[in-house]
Amino acid sequence: MATLFGSGIKRREDPRLITGTATYTDDVKLPGLCYAAMLRSPYAHATITRLDVAAARKAPGVVAVYTGAEIKDRVGTVPCAWNPPNCDLKVPPHLLLAVDRVRYVGDGVAVVVAGTRAEARDAIDLIEVDYDPLPAGTDPERMTQSGAPLLHAEVPKNIAFTWVVNGGDADKAFAEAPVKVKQRIVQQRLAPTAMEPRAAVASYNKGSGQLTLWCTTQNPHIHRFLCSLILKLPEHRIRVIAPEVGGAFGSKIPCYPDEALVSLASMDLGRPVKWTEDRSENYKATIHGRDHIQYVEMCGTKDGKITGLRTTVYAGLGAFASTAGPGIPTILHGLVYSGAYVIPNIHGTIYGVYSNATPVDAYRGAGRPEAAYLVERLVDIFADEIGMDPIEVRRKNFIPKTAFPYTVATGLTYDSGDYEAALDKALSMIDVNIFRAEQEKARKQNRYLGLGLVSYIEICGLGPSQVAGAVGFGGGLYESAIVRVYPTGVVRVYIGASPHGQGEETTFAQVVADEFGLPVESVEIVHGDTETTPQGWGTYGSRTTAVSGSAVKLAAVRVKEKAKKVAAHLMEANEADVEWKDGSFVVKGTPGAGKSFAEVAVMANVAWNMPSGVEPGLEATAFFDPPNFVYPFGTHICTVEVNGDTGEVKILRYIAVDDCGPQINPVIVDGQIHGGVVQGIGEGLQEIMVYDEDGQLVTGTMMDYAVPKASQMPHIETAHTCTPSPVNPLGVKGCGEAGTIASAACLVNAVCDALSPLGIKHIDKPLTPARVWAAIQQAKGGLQ
Amino acid sequence: MKRPVTLTINGAPHAVEVEPRALLVQVLRDDLNLTGTHVGCDTSQCGACTVLIDGHAVKSCTVFALQAEGQAITTIEGIGSAEKLHPLQAAFWEKHGLQCGFCTPGMILCAADLLSRNPDPSEVEIRHAIEGNLCRCTGYQNIVAAIQSAAAAMGGTNAERTPASTTAKPAGVPAGAGV
Numbered sequence: 001m002a003t004l005f006g007s008g009i010k011r012r013e014d015p016r017l018i019t020g021t022a023t024y025t026d027d028v029k030l031p032g033l034c035y036a037a038m039l040r041s042p043y044a045h046a047t048i049t050r051l052d053v054a055a056a057r058k059a060p061g062v063v064a065v066y067t068g069a070e071i072k073d074r075v076g077t078v079p080c081a082w083n084p085p086n087c088d089l090k091v092p093p094h095l096l097l098a099v100d101r102v103r104y105v106g107d108g109v110a111v112v113v114a115g116t117r118a119e120a121r122d123a124i125d126l127i128e129v130d131y132d133p134l135p136a137g138t139d140p141e142r143m144t145q146s147g148a149p150l151l152h153a154e155v156p157k158n159i160a161f162t163w164v165v166n167g168g169d170a171d172k173a174f175a176e177a178p179v180k181v182k183q184r185i186v187q188q189r190l191a192p193t194a195m196e197p198r199a200a201v202a203s204y205n206k207g208s209g210q211l212t213l214w215c216t217t218q219n220p221h222i223h224r225f226l227c228s229l230i231l232k233l234p235e236h237r238i239r240v241i242a243p244e245v246g247g248a249f250g251s252k253i254p255c256y257p258d259e260a261l262v263s264l265a266s267m268d269l270g271r272p273v274k275w276t277e278d279r280s281e282n283y284k285a286t287i288h289g290r291d292h293i294q295y296v297e298m299c300g301t302k303d304g305k306i307t308g309l310r311t312t313v314y315a316g317l318g319a320f321a322s323t324a325g326p327g328i329p330t331i332l333h334g335l336v337y338s339g340a341y342v343i344p345n346i347h348g349t350i351y352g353v354y355s356n357a358t359p360v361d362a363y364r365g366a367g368r369p370e371a372a373y374l375v376e377r378l379v380d381i382f383a384d385e386i387g388m389d390p391i392e393v394r395r396k397n398f399i400p401k402t403a404f405p406y407t408v409a410t411g412l413t414y415d416s417g418d419y420e421a422a423l424d425k426a427l428s429m430i431d432v433n434i435f436r437a438e439q440e441k442a443r444k445q446n447r448y449l450g451l452g453l454v455s456y457i458e459i460c461g462l463g464p465s466q467v468a469g470a471v472g473f474g475g476g477l478y479e480s481a482i483v484r485v486y487p488t489g490v491v492r493v494y495i496g497a498s499p500h501g502q503g504e505e506t507t508f509a510q511v512v513a514d515e516f517g518l519p520v521e522s523v524e525i526v527h528g529d530t531e532t533t534p535q536g537w538g539t540y541g542s543r544t545t546a547v548s549g550s551a552v553k554l555a556a557v558r559v560k561e562k563a564k565k566v567a568a569h570l571m572e573a574n575e576a577d578v579e580w581k582d583g584s585f586v587v588k589g590t591p592g593a594g595k596s597f598a599e600v601a602v603m604a605n606v607a608w609n610m611p612s613g614v615e616p617g618l619e620a621t622a623f624f625d626p627p628n629f630v631y632p633f634g635t636h637i638c639t640v641e642v643n644g645d646t647g648e649v650k651i652l653r654y655i656a657v658d659d660c661g662p663q664i665n666p667v668i669v670d671g672q673i674h675g676g677v678v679q680g681i682g683e684g685l686q687e688i689m690v691y692d693e694d695g696q697l698v699t700g701t702m703m704d705y706a707v708p709k710a711s712q713m714p715h716i717e718t719a720h721t722c723t724p725s726p727v728n729p730l731g732v733k734g735c736g737e738a739g740t741i742a743s744a745a746c747l748v749n750a751v752c753d754a755l756s757p758l759g760i761k762h763i764d765k766p767l768t769p770a771r772v773w774a775a776i777q778q779a780k781g782g783l784q
Numbered sequence: 785m786k787r788p789v790t791l792t793i794n795g796a797p798h799a800v801e802v803e804p805r806a807l808l809v810q811v812l813r814d815d816l817n818l819t820g821t822h823v824g825c826d827t828s829q830c831g832a833c834t835v836l837i838d839g840h841a842v843k844s845c846t847v848f849a850l851q852a853e854g855q856a857i858t859t860i861e862g863i864g865s866a867e868k869l870h871p872l873q874a875a876f877w878e879k880h881g882l883q884c885g886f887c888t889p890g891m892i893l894c895a896a897d898l899l900s901r902n903p904d905p906s907e908v909e910i911r912h913a914i915e916g917n918l919c920r921c922t923g924y925q926n927i928v929a930a931i932q933s934a935a936a937a938m939g940g941t942n943a944e945r946t947p948a949s950t951t952a953k954p955a956g957v958p959a960g961a962g963v
Contacts, residue, residue, distance in 0.1 A: 017885030018873040020820015020860035027819035195886040246886030279825035501884030678923030702829035710924040711915040
């Protein structure tokens with residue numbers, strides 16, 4: 001029987017999305033709904049000397065106004081939920097609304113609730129605030145130096161933590177190595193820019209004491225828990241619903257002040273309250289990503305063996321420690337410094353630094369792109385130093401496929417991999433020799449062609465809950481699923497994970513339909529509502545298919561085991577003699593019709609004739625806690641032409657070979673790769689969040705922040721290898737972040753290769769024409 | 785002070801009272817419950833709010849509702865339905881041209897405008913035509929494929945269906961609006 005697993009069927013979620021009938025948070029309307037608007041600080045750092053909301057309170061339609069001073073004793077602070085061990089993390093209180101002092105452009109100052117959106121906005125303009133500006137800074141390295149403004153009195157030098165990763169003896173390796181290279185790398189601030197801005201609708205019923213919160217979240221159960229802490233409302237009185245969520249890329253993991261503020265207002269007013277951010281608010285008050293200044297070094301032998309890697313990283317956290325903020329540049333970054341290679345000696349010192357900027361948290365890849373980028377840039381710089389083909393350096397240092405499971409110097413144990421196969425596949429898609437010949441010819445005409453290549457790994461499928469606890473993550477990382485079979489043989493599956501565009505309503509239905517021999521239309525996947533779904537930890541870190549999908553598979557297997565007992569009973573056979581064949585339970589060696597899944601489903605549900613000792617009904621719950629992370633990998637190749645006169649980078653070809661294990665739906669996998677690659681190209685070419693010297697956000701709208709457009713992006717050639725993971729029953733890995741982890745480094749490697757005749761070894765991304773042009777001029781001696 | 789206006793949306797007249805400053809997208813979403821049209825930015829960059837006005841793709845966040853009186857407005861709810869999908873809707877589904885779906889209605893209406901002007905666009909022409917509509921999920925590749933597929937499915941009948949395709953922006957729409 002043909003399986004749905006592996007079939008690129010059309011998505012089940014699409015009909016509502018293509019007809020405009022889906023419900024996103026801002027689409028939710030309730031009787032008596034009022035609207036909240038936030039007043040946010042226009043200053044990066046200032047003392048509030050006067051805050052007068054009297055006029056706003058009297059404005060038309062206004063039903064409530066809140067200031068920080070009024071609410072601070074009624075609510076908790078915004079929690080930081082990731083406290084990595086052995087790093088002395090300092091978490092100053094993050095108030096829902098600032099009291100006396102603001103610490104970044106976008107820091108909340110007051111909330112107005114009114115009858116309409118316009119009335120709320122109008123009343124915001126009537127609030128009078130006197131700010132006394134203070135010195136501000138946003139550069140994470142400079143913020144640790146003497147004379148830098150201090151954000152929090154309890155955090156000397158603005159250093160929130162110092163975290164060290166150590167394996168082998170890096171200092172000895174560097175002392176002994178004949179070849180050493182180093183580079184300062186800036187990984188710029190990025191805005192995740194989900195197309196749907198954040199929003200929340202809170203509805204509190206004073207009679208029942210129940211709060212329902214519709215919210216743009218990737219993890220409704222985590223939001224329930226954290227809102228319970230902030231609001232001091234028991235968790236079982238809170239229902240969080242993630243309706244349709246219009247993209248997130250990490251930015252909808254954190255708990256923000258805003259959802260708690262609308263909840264508080266609804267609890268006071270007994271009316272539903274909606275808040276939806278606009279885009280400029282999104283760019284100020286929704287988390288940013290990256291923001292590293294890295295000093296990185298690699299050492300090795302003249303014949304291309306890498307022996308050591310050292311880093312010192314200043315990781316900007318923004319003004320406050322966001323929900324997962326401290327875990328990103330530490331656990332998800334430093335531990336993957338070995339990349340795809342055997343690097344026996346690794347040492348990294350990571351400083352988490354507070355600055356007068358928007359908090360930083362998980363953005364697609366979250367820590368891993370920042371690691372893959374520095375490793376893959378260093379490999380190219382190292383190869384250049386010894387005059388060896390960077391492809392050969394990679395091949396020479398790959399963890400061999402026979403070595404898995406393989407424990408790298410940082411302590412992680414990679415599950416499975418065949419890095420050379422992915423490299424070979426990518427190389428089969430382009431003739432590097434022909435390209436090199438063209439490149440040589442072009443150079444003689446003063447044209448700059450370049451080829452970049454990366455062989456990345458990522459750590460995903462997060463993860464064993466025991467490890468989550470050990471690394472200071474404030475929650476579990478298992479997933480759970482309920483598979484419930486209705487009397488008519490159709491199935492609903494309730495998952496704790498919360499997809500928002502990744503297509504699990506389709507892929508998980510494929511898994512379950514296969515298990516039961518049903519058409520995929522007979523299976524519905526339900527997610528995003530804490531009232532109906534079992535405990536889950538959310539959709540991020542390329543974890544949902546590996547962890548939640550495995551829970552679904554296990555629950556389906558349990559259902560089928562019970563169905564088999566019922567089928568055997570109905571056929572008056574021994575259970576041991578019954579097998580599943582071509583979509584039915586049959587008695588081995590006996591011709592004739594067996595019992596279909598649907599026939600068993602009806603009997604199990606009506607329970608007229610059950611085997612002795614078997615409970616009625618046909619459903620099962622499963623929790624899956626993976627024994628290890630999964631480690632997808634791949635090789636990407638990019639070719640570019642750089643215009644020497646303008647600095648413009650033109651992408652000629654982009655090849656992506658990714659290995660995420662067996663693919664449930666290859667069309668969806670390719671879609672994830674496409675989107676990830678383009679996000680990484682955006683990072684490599686054009687995206688940057690810019691603050692000026694006073695900490696003012698310069699790129700606060702889509703006119704200024706360069707989200708990639710269709711006309712700027714290349715056609716992406718995808719291919720795959722398949723190395724199953726041994727750590728989950730589906731053998732799957734993950735593919736949501738792969739493209740982003742690979743592509744920024746791939747693009748920069750290509751541009752640096754193109755410009756190598758000028759002696760250019762590195763240019764910090766984004767490679768805007770201005771930056772590339774300046775680098776070319778400097779290399780030619782024209783710019784000092 | 786609210787003012788009365790009658791908007792013709794998806795073929796039906798809707799009489800509403802709106803503030804003069806109300807944007808068309810706000811009235812569509814908040815007053816008329818046509819929530820398939822989305823808001824993704826404040827500056828007319830993202831195109832999530834794209835609708836057709838007299839057949840032309842227009843960003844409904846750059847049009848006051850009062851300006852749209854007397855014109856034929858088509859939203860995603862009107863271009864097709866779950867029972868009878870527009871060829872573009874069918875193609876976006878078939879080619880996996882969407883992930884989170886937030887940009888999709890605007891993208892489909894922008895593409896409808898393109899195909900009405902150019903029934904057989906090249907990849908470059910498609911990428912140029914949709915550059916005022918941002919998508920953060922798909923990398924655009926399958927959106928381009930979907931529009932190509934829809935163009936093929938719609939066969940050359942475009943020119944016949946929308947003879948006004950070469951005219952400039954409709955009257956009442958401010959310069960710079962649209963894609």
